[in-house]
Amino acid sequence: xxxxxxxxxxxxxxxxxxxxxxxxxxxxxxxxxxxxxxxxxxxxxxxxxxxxxxxxxxxxxxxxxxxxxxxxxxxxxxxxxxxxxxxxxxxxxxxxxxxxxxxxxxxxxxxxxxxxxxxxxxxxxxxxxxxxxxxxxxxxxxxxxxxxxxxxxxxxxxxxxxxxxxxxxxxxxxxxxxxxxxxxxxxxxxxxxxxxxxxxxxxxxxxxxxxxxxxxxxxxxxxxxxxxxxxxxxxxxxxxxxxxxxxxxxxxxxxxxxxxxxxxxxxxxxxxxxxxxxxxxxxxxxxxxxxxxxxxxxxxxxxxxxxxxxxxxxxxxxxxxxxxxxxxxxxxxxxxxxxxxxxxxxxxxxxxxxxxxxxxxxxxxxxxxxxxxxxxxxxxxxxxxxxxxxxxxxxxxxxxxxxxxxxxxxxxxxxxxxxxxxxxxxxxxxxxxxxxxxxxxxxxxxxxxxxxxxxxxxxxxxxxxxxxxxxxxxxxxxxxxxxxxxxxxxxxxxxx
Amino acid sequence: xxxxxxxxxxxxxxxxxxxxxxxxxxxxxxxxxxxxxxxxxxxxxxxxxxxxxxxxxxxxxxxxxxxxxxxxxxxxxxxxxxxxxxxxxxxxxxxxxxxxxxxxxxxxxxxxxxxxxxxxxxxxxxxxxxxxxxxxxxxxxxxxxxxxxxxxxxxxxxxxxxxxxxxxxxxxxxxxxxxxxxxxxxxxxxxxxxxxxxxxxxxxxxxxxxxxxxxxxxxxxxxxxxxxxxxxxxxxxxxxxxxxxxxxxxxxxxxxxxxxxxxxxxxxxxxxxxxxxxxxxxxxxxxxxxxxxxxxxxxxxxxxxxxxxxxxxxxxxxxxxxxxxxxxxxxxxxxxxxxxxxxxxxxxxxxxxxxxxxxxxxxxxxxxxxxxxxxxxxxxxxxxxxxxxxxxxxxxxxxxxxxxxxxxxxxxxxxxxxxxxxxxxxxxxxxxxxxxxxxxxxxxxxxxxxxxxxxxxxxxxxxxxxxxxxxxxxxxxxxxxx
Numbered sequence: 001x002x003x004x005x006x007x008x009x010x011x012x013x014x015x016x017x018x019x020x021x022x023x024x025x026x027x028x029x030x031x032x033x034x035x036x037x038x039x040x041x042x043x044x045x046x047x048x049x050x051x052x053x054x055x056x057x058x059x060x061x062x063x064x065x066x067x068x069x070x071x072x073x074x075x076x077x078x079x080x081x082x083x084x085x086x087x088x089x090x091x092x093x094x095x096x097x098x099x100x101x102x103x104x105x106x107x108x109x110x111x112x113x114x115x116x117x118x119x120x121x122x123x124x125x126x127x128x129x130x131x132x133x134x135x136x137x138x139x140x141x142x143x144x145x146x147x148x149x150x151x152x153x154x155x156x157x158x159x160x161x162x163x164x165x166x167x168x169x170x171x172x173x174x175x176x177x178x179x180x181x182x183x184x185x186x187x188x189x190x191x192x193x194x195x196x197x198x199x200x201x202x203x204x205x206x207x208x209x210x211x212x213x214x215x216x217x218x219x220x221x222x223x224x225x226x227x228x229x230x231x232x233x234x235x236x237x238x239x240x241x242x243x244x245x246x247x248x249x250x251x252x253x254x255x256x257x258x259x260x261x262x263x264x265x266x267x268x269x270x271x272x273x274x275x276x277x278x279x280x281x282x283x284x285x286x287x288x289x290x291x292x293x294x295x296x297x298x299x300x301x302x303x304x305x306x307x308x309x310x311x312x313x314x315x316x317x318x319x320x321x322x323x324x325x326x327x328x329x330x331x332x333x334x335x336x337x338x339x340x341x342x343x344x345x346x347x348x349x350x351x352x353x354x355x356x357x358x359x360x361x362x363x364x365x366x367x368x369x370x371x372x373x374x375x376x377x378x379x380x381x382x383x384x385x386x387x388x389x390x391x392x393x394x395x396x397x398x399x400x401x402x403x404x405x406x407x408x409x410x411x412x413x414x415x416x417x418x419x420x421x422x423x424x425x426x427x428x429x430x431x432x433x434x435x436x437x438x439x440x441x442x443x444x445x446x447x448x449x450x451x452x453x454x455x456x457x458x459x460x461x462x463x464x465x466x467x468x469x470x471x472x473x474x475x476x477x478x479x480x481x482x483x484x485x486x487x488x489x490x491x492x493x494x495x496x
Numbered sequence: 497x498x499x500x501x502x503x504x505x506x507x508x509x510x511x512x513x514x515x516x517x518x519x520x521x522x523x524x525x526x527x528x529x530x531x532x533x534x535x536x537x538x539x540x541x542x543x544x545x546x547x548x549x550x551x552x553x554x555x556x557x558x559x560x561x562x563x564x565x566x567x568x569x570x571x572x573x574x575x576x577x578x579x580x581x582x583x584x585x586x587x588x589x590x591x592x593x594x595x596x597x598x599x600x601x602x603x604x605x606x607x608x609x610x611x612x613x614x615x616x617x618x619x620x621x622x623x624x625x626x627x628x629x630x631x632x633x634x635x636x637x638x639x640x641x642x643x644x645x646x647x648x649x650x651x652x653x654x655x656x657x658x659x660x661x662x663x664x665x666x667x668x669x670x671x672x673x674x675x676x677x678x679x680x681x682x683x684x685x686x687x688x689x690x691x692x693x694x695x696x697x698x699x700x701x702x703x704x705x706x707x708x709x710x711x712x713x714x715x716x717x718x719x720x721x722x723x724x725x726x727x728x729x730x731x732x733x734x735x736x737x738x739x740x741x742x743x744x745x746x747x748x749x750x751x752x753x754x755x756x757x758x759x760x761x762x763x764x765x766x767x768x769x770x771x772x773x774x775x776x777x778x779x780x781x782x783x784x785x786x787x788x789x790x791x792x793x794x795x796x797x798x799x800x801x802x803x804x805x806x807x808x809x810x811x812x813x814x815x816x817x818x819x820x821x822x823x824x825x826x827x828x829x830x831x832x833x834x835x836x837x838x839x840x841x842x843x844x845x846x847x848x849x850x851x852x853x854x855x856x857x858x859x860x861x862x863x864x865x866x867x868x869x870x871x872x873x874x875x876x877x878x879x880x881x882x883x884x885x886x887x888x889x890x891x892x893x894x895x896x897x898x899x900x901x902x903x904x905x906x907x908x909x910x911x912x913x914x915x916x917x918x919x920x921x922x923x924x925x926x927x928x929x930x931x932x933x934x935x936x937x938x939x940x941x942x943x944x945x946x947x948x949x950x951x952x953x954x955x956x957x958x959x960x961x962x963x964x965x966x967x968x969x970x971x972x973x974x975x976x977x978x
Contacts, residue, residue, distance in 0.1 A: 001898050002890055004764045008902055009886040011760075012909040016879035019913060020872055022922040026831045027868035034832020039807065039825075042833050042845050075605065075845070 038100075041075075046115065048076035048097055053112040053135030053374065055092050055104055058144045061137075062088050068097070074189050080105075085182035087151040090161075090175045090213045091142060091367065093316070094183030099198055103213070103316045104138055104368070111136040111371045111379065118371075118379050134374035141171035141369045141382075145490035146458070150176035153483030159465035160480075161214035163346040164487050167354035167448060167459045169384035170363030172314060174460070174487055175347075177214040216318035219343035220463050223431030224476070225444045226338030227287045228352055231275055231402065233302035233336075234290045235395040243276040243402045253285035255292070255330035262288045262333065279402045280410035282428065284337050291336020292329050299336055300325060305390035306362065307351050308344070314367050321348035338429060346461045349446045351387075354459035356399050357425070357448035360391030400425050400450075407447065414481035415445065417489055421452025424488065428476030440465065445480035449488040451495075458491040460484045519580035520572050526584035527568055531561045534591030537841060541599045544842030550598075559620060560591050563627045574634040575955035581884050582954070585877050586932055586947050590623055590940070592874070593933030595841070596861055600854045603847035615854055615935045622937040626944030633948030640953050644896050647701025654694040657687035658737070658754075661745055688750040688928075689942035692757070692911075693949065696903035699758055702730065703765035704896045711766035731774065734758045739782045746792040749914050749926030755779055757907040764902050765895075793924075799824040800924040823849050827860035827919050831871075838867025854935040856927055859919045874933070875916065882909035885950050891957035901953045904946055 026034065036043060048068070054061035064081040068074055080095045082088065093103025101109060110116030114123065114135040123133060143164075150162035154176055164174035185197035203209040212218055234240050240247060251271035252261045262284050264270055270283035278286035291299050303323035304310065312318040321344040324335055334340040347365060355362035364385040371379040391399065403425030406412045412426040426447030448459035462480040535557040542550030550556075564587045571578050598616035600606055637643070643650075661667035666677045676684040703710070734755060742751040759775030787793045799806040807825035826849045834844065846853045846861035853861050863871050885905025892898045911928060918925040929936050931943040 001764055001767065001895060004767050005886060005890050005898065005902055008760055008764060008906055009883060009890075012882045012886065012906060013879065015909050015913040016875055016882070018922065019875050019916050019920065022917065022920050023831075023863070023868060023871050023875065026828060026920055027834060027863060027871065028836055031832045031835040031868075034829050035835065037829060037832070039804065040829040040833065041848055042829065045845055 044097065044100075045075050047095070047101075047109065047113050048078050050114060050133050050135060051078045052080060052095065053114070053137045053372075055088075055112075056137050056139045057088070057091075057142045057147070060144070063092065068188060076189055079189075080183070080187040082182065082184045082187075085184045086180040087147060087176065089180050089183050090177040090215050091140060091147075092183065094181075094187065096183070096186050096194070096198070097189035098194055099186060104140075107315050108138045108368070108371060111138060114374060116379070119373055122373055122375075136374050136379060137372040137376070139369045139372060141166070141169075141173065141367050142175065143173040143491055143494055145494045146174040146487050147176060149486040149490040150174040150460075150462075150483065151178070151180075153462075153486055154178040154464070157464045157479055157483070159208065159214075160463055160483075161218065161346045162460065162462050162483060162487060163215045163350040164458055164460040164491065165347075165350045165354045165363075165365055167358035167363065167456045170354070170365045170387070171369070171384070172347075172365055172367040173458060173491055175215045175367065177212070179208045179210045181210040213316075214463075215346045216314070216316060217345070219319055219321055219345050219348075220442045220444075221431035222338040222342060222344040222349055223429030223442065223444050224282045224284075224338055225349055225352075225427045225429035225446045225461075226336070226342055226344070227279060227282065228356065228399065228403065228427050228446065229303055229306055230287045230291050230299070230336040231279060231399055232306075232356070232391050232395065233294055233299055234275065235398055236302060236391060237294055237298050239290060239294060240275055243398050244274045246272050246274055247278065247286055247290070248272065249278075249283075249286045249289045251285055253289055255288070255333050257328065258330050260330065276402045276405050279427065280405050282411055287337050288333040292333040294336075295329075296327055296332045299323070299332060302390060305388050306355060307348055307387065312347060312351075312365055314347070314365050316367070318345050318347050321345050338431060346463050349444065349461035349463075350459055353426075353446040353448045353461060355390050356396055356403065357450065357456035357459045358396075359393045360396035361389050362387045403427055403447070411477045412445065412447065412481050414477050415447050415485045415488075417449060417485060417492070419492070422492060423450040424448070424485070425450070426481065426484065428481065430476045441475065443475045443479040445476050445484045447481070447484045447488065449492060451492070457495055458488050460487050462487075518576045520568075520576060523571065523578075523580035523583060524568055526580065527564045527587060530584040530588035530591060531557070531564050533588060534560060534595050537592060537595045538598065540840075541595060541602075541842040544840060545599070545602050556594075556620075559624075560587075560594070563587075563624060567627050567630055570631040570634045571951060571955075575951050577955045577958040577960070578951040579884050579888060579954040579958070581880060582947055582951055585881050585884075586944070589874070589877055589932035590626075592862075593858065593930075593935075594619055594623065596858055596865075596933065597854045597935050599842055599865075600847060600861060602842075603853075605847040606851070606853065609851055618937070619935050619940065622940040623944075625937070626941040629941055630944045630948040630951075633945055634952060637949070637952050640897055640900060640949065640956060641894060643697050643900065644701045644704070647698055647705075650694045650698035650701070654691045654698055655737070657691040657694065658741060658750070660687050686936065686938035688747065689938040690945075691750075692753065692907055693904065693942060693946050695754060696757060696761070696900055696907060699761045699903055700896050700899035703761055703899055706730070707765040707895070710762070710771075711768055731758070731762065731771070731778070735778050735782060738779075739786060742782065742786045742793070743790065746790060747927065748793060748796065748924065749911075749918075749928035751782075752779070752914055752926065753907055753910050753928070755782075756910045757903055760906040760910075761899050761903045764889075765899055796924045796926075800918075800921060803828060803921060823852055823857060824921065824925055826850075827857050827863075828921055830857075830860040830864040831920065834864035834867045836868045838863075838865050838870055841865045855929055856915075856925075856934070857919055858934045859916055859930055862933070863920075875912075878909070878912045878916075878931075881905070882912070884954075888950060888954040888957055892953055893957060897953045897956060901950060904950055908943075908946065 051065035055063045062083050065078045066081055068076050068079045076097045093105045095101040095105035112135045114133045146164055154160045155178055160178055162174055162176040165172055181201050186194040188194045201211050249272055254261050264284050268281040270285050273286055308321045308323040311320045324341040331340050335342045364387040366382050368382055370381040373379050404423055407415050407424045407426045411428040415424050415426050417424055424447055429444030431442040443464040446461045448456050450456045462484045464479045538556055539549050539553055567583050597619050601614040601616050660677050676686055738751040738755040741747055762771045803825040807822050810822040830846050844864035846864045849857045882905045885901055889898045889901035892901055914926050915928045915930050917923040929939045
């Protein structure tokens with residue numbers, strides 16, 4: 001019987017071998033994906049085991065950490081706190097023990113918890129010296145004064161969003177959204193307080209959807225502010241070579257291939273108007289015809305150079321703004337004045353303004369300046385990056401002069417900053433939307449400010465979901481422009 | 497013929513006239529390790545969880561040392577030639593299991609569960625009972641061949657034990673499997689663990705008698721020896737009982753172990769590969785057949801194929817009460833979070849597996865805190881126990897002893913494979929426990945008894961035979977050189 005016995009011995013050995021192989025597979029090959037699986041509660045336990053590092057604005061932390069309340073068997077040690085949570089939540093996102101993390105809290109979770117691979121060497125040292133693990137910091141590019149101006153301005157108007165960018169670098173200076181939420185209210189794990197606060201914020205319970213980051217994740221029809229892109233396309237394609245050249249535009253203008261007349265708001269001097277005049281008065285007829293004349297492909301090309309149809313990662317993801325890819329001639333005309341399917345995030349329109357202000361060069365928007373290790377060593381530093389060049393320098397300056405006219409004598413006078421040497425360029429917009437324009441329009445304003453030395457420290461886009469609008473452009477200028485002005489002023493003041 | 501065969505050869509029978517070394521001192525030295533390692537582990541857990549050496553360290557160390565010492569003395573006295581590895585390996589596993597169970601007792605989450613009671617003290621008591629049973633076996637079972645007499649009694653005993661959980665009022669349905677019986681005042685008992693040993697006795701006795709008939713009276717067909725119809729009887733009966741267990745007790749593990757053990761012993765007894773082919777075919781038919789209509793088995797197969805999906809379902813409250821589907825994924829996360837070196841003892845979160853963290857899923861708790869390295873060590877220890885058992889079978893001189901030893905050790909290896917494979921997601925989960933390490937009275941006590949029998953067989957096998965009578969053959973083949 002010894003021969004089969006030896007075979008059984010081999011068989012038993014194979015059983016153990018199979019187990020060893022399987023064990024190596026799950027504990028070595030698959031270990032990392034299992035360990036970091038978001039459903040694995042250990043991820044959350046680990047995340048809250050030490051105080052999280054901070055998110056920093058202007059050198060001050062806007063976050064903090066406290067010991068969790070010891071109710072029952074809560075296995076999370078520390079809870080996140082926020083200063084001015086509602087104001088900063090479009091930047092920070094939230095880190096909740098019960099409901100996960102979003103935005104910077106989620107993207108830079110590794111740094112904030114101290115688990116990032118880039119901190120491995122330091123963590124190993126700390127382990128050897130017996131020091132407790134600490135989280136690093138995320139230093140943002142935001143400007144606290146600008147953010148405050150944006151948020152307070154929006155609060156007065158109800159629903160809306162602001163995005164402000166430094167045109168030279170692409171650094172985001174303000175990112176506000178209202179109505180907002182305070183992430184502190186549901187940072188914990190309590191079924192009574194935290195869950196209740198969270199449930200109240202959900203869209204199904206709150207039609208205002210406070211959890212939505214309107215500055216990055218909501219696309220609005222951009223209305224007349226899109227005419228800046230159309231003007232850029234006209235200049236870039238040589239359709240018109242200066243701001244003060246008469247355009248070939250009839251009044252009324254019938255959309256090509258149709259009998260539909262494109263109208264202007266009110267009786268404004270749009271017949272064969274120059275682009276400067278057309279932008280100043282916001283002539284639909286002029287820019288609609290420019291779009292139709294250029295055709296779908298050229299318009300699409302220019303819009304995409306500005307960043308349309310592309311998600312932006314700041315590193316927080318923004319929704320892709322839309323410039324339609326298939327449309328006929330009349331639709332092209334409508335799209336060129338920001339109607340039809342054209343839709344843009346506030347960030348996207350701030351990028352448009354910033355590219356014009358930066359003499360045609362579009363910088364990649366970003367909001368994390370650097371990541372710091374717990375001892376404040378820099379782990380990674382964001383370098384400004386060029387995203388594209390939608391305009392030549394000369395054309396950009398022509399467009400600047402047109403936008404400055406809008407603020408000086410046009411629909412955007414509310415954005416004027418009466419300080420020595422400060423020039424403001426802008427464009428208003430009011431976007432009708434809903435079936436047969438039944439819903440309240442959106443008031444838009446995009447602008448940039450220029451200092452005496454010609455440098456431009458800020459470009460901003462403001463959208464207000466307008467409750468009391470009645471007439472085109474007046475409301476963009478009336479509701480959104482003052483907010484843009486206060487944001488630009490805050491940035492200029494903080495430069496002094 | 498070469499000239500070398502003409503020279504008088506040395507006596508080469510396996511029955512050496514020169515005494516095999518008893519190796520008792522080796523065993524003692526190994527036992528010291530088997531006690532010291534868990535004691536250090538215990539101190540380690542205390543330091544990790546409470547920043548202090550646990551107050552019970554001394555009594556725990558002394559307790560485990562005492563138990564091991566009693567076992568050792570009993571072996572020294574009653575089975576002096578026994579295999580020196582079996583006792584230390586089992587002691588080490590048992591000690592490590594105790595430490596892990598104590599560590600899980602400290603978990604806040606487990607303490608908050610309803611019906612929480614610290615499991616470590618009870619496990620220590622079961623260990624003492626188990627080692628007591630080992631000593632009893634060694635004292636009263638002077639020769640394992642005595643067991644042959646109880647072949648058919650064993651069969652009835654095993655059948656009764658296996659079917660007890662089906663008796664109304666006695667059987668307890670715990671989390672979907674009816675493999676427990678509850679004895680008022682004593683708690684629950686898993687008769688399957690004891691049935692495993694008694695069945696091995698029955699199979700060994702039965703097969704020893706019938707092996708020639710089973711092996712020789714067969715026809716050759718397509719390279720396989722087909723057994724005669726009437727010889728198929730026993731395997732069909734065993735197969736049928738396995739299916740019954742699977743259907744009525746929904747116990748995949750016992751059923752598989754029971755049938756697998758029989759096929760192994762049948763193969764060893766008959767030396768016919770065809771039995772293995774039959775065994776595999778029949779278990780496949782049985783498993784697929786039962787799985788096609790038994791929802792409990794289906795859930796487990798689902799949880800095996802797609803643990804994350806089942807986890808989400810159980811989180812969403814779609815399954816009621818069947819936590820196993822959630823635990824399969826929890827176990828995988830525990831293993832993955834442990835990684836290569838583990839989180840360190842006391843620093844993992846295996847309590848997330850909840851109530852089964854110290855029993856069915858204790859291997860996952862080890863996997864998390866001791867890592868790949870720790871699990872490989874544990875698996876190798878199990879492998880060593882099984883291989884020492886089969887070595888005992890090889891060395892045994894009587895067919896009954898050979899069959900019993902291979903049945904017990906093959907069954908042991910199968911059980912380890914089925915449990916560990918289930919916990920690691922290699923095969924569907926079965927709901928059996930890792931011998932020696934897992935919390936559970938029946939399991940610990942029965943496995944110590946199993947160890948006692950193996951030690952007894954190995955003692956008989958390695959015991960020096962009485963000096964062989966002068967062989968008349970040897971004299972006759974003596975060749976006188978020219």
